[in-house]
Amino acid sequence: MSILKKLFTAVRGGAREAGQAIVDANGIRIFEQEIADAQNALQRAKKSLTEVMAKEMQTKRKISALDASIAEHEAYAGQALEKGNEALALEIAEKIGDFEAEKAENEEVLAGFSNHIVQLKQQVKEAEKSIKENQRQLTMVKTTESVQQATMAVNSTLNTNSSSMTSARESLERIKQRQQDRQDQLGAAKQLEADTNGDDLKAKMAEAGIGDTSPKSADILARIKAKQNS
C-alpha cells in the first residue's frame, strides 16, 4: 500500500489520538534502511556498468584491429598469388583463418557485453526510479510527523496564551480595526503636514483669487494685445 493511501486511511479514520504516529518510528527506520540499501546497490550497478562498457569498447577495438589484419593479409595473399607463390599464399590464408576465428570469438564476447550493458542500464533505471519513489513517500511520512510535532508545540503555546481563545471573527475584527487605525493615523499625519506647510491655506486662498495667484494665459494675452494697440 502506498504511503499516501496509508495516510489517507489514517486521516479518514480520524480516531487517531493527537500525536499518535501514522507510521511508527521503527517503520520509518526500516524504510530509510531500504532506501540506503537500494542506493548502495545502485552505486554497485553503476560501477559494473562502467566496467562492462570499458570492456565492450576494448573488444570493439580488438575486432576492428583484427578486421584490419585480415584485410592486410588478404592483400599479401593476393600479392603472393600474383608472384606465383601458391605455398606462401596458402600459409597466409591459414593466418587469415586464425584471425577470423579470433574475430568470431571476440564477436561472441562483444554480444555478451552488449547484452549485459542493456540489462545493467535497465537495472540502474529501475533502482533510480524506486529510490526516488521511496524518498518521496518517506518525505510525506516525515512531513506528517513534523507537522504533528509542530502542532503539539504550537498548541501548548496557544493554550498558555489567552489571545488564542478568541474566535476567528474577533481576530478579524481586531486586525481590521488595527488596519483602520493605521490608515487614520496616516491620514492625520498627512493633514498635519499639510497644515504645517500651509499648503491647505494657500490652496484655499488661490481658489478665492487671493495672494500669489499665478497669472492666467488669457490675462497675459490681453496684456500683449494691449501693448500692440498702444
Next chain:
Amino acid sequence: MELNELSIKLASFETEGVSFESFLIANEGEQDVLQVIVDGNDELPIFVTQTEEQLLCISYLFAEDEVQADMRNELNETLLRLNVPIPLSAFAKIDDKYAIFGALSVNSSFDDITHELVTLADNAIDALEAVTIYLND
C-alpha cells in the same frame, strides 16, 4: 537556513512596507517551531517548521466548531476551489483547526521566505474575511 538564524534576520528586516516579530517555540528534542508575527497582526501568527526538504509556514484560521454546522460542506468545497487561485498558499486542516499554509524548499533564499510570509499573512486575513459568512456569530 536554520530557524534561529531566520529569526535573527527577520528582527532587523523590513520588506514590502512590513516588519516582522518572531520567536522560537522551545520544543526540547522535537520539531522546532518559529512563531512569526507579520505587521503586528498577532491574532494570526505564522508558525514556521523545517523538515528535511521543506520549510512549512502555517497560519491557523479558525476551529471546526466555529463553522456553522449546516454550512460546513459548502465551506470545504469553497476552500478547495480557492486553493488554486490563491497565490502561493493553500488551505488545510490540522486536527480540528482550519489553516492556510505555504511550503518552500529548504534551499529558498531569505527574500523568498519573507515574500512567502508577507503573502501568507495577507492571504490569511483575506481568507478569514471571505469565510466569516460561514462562521458562527
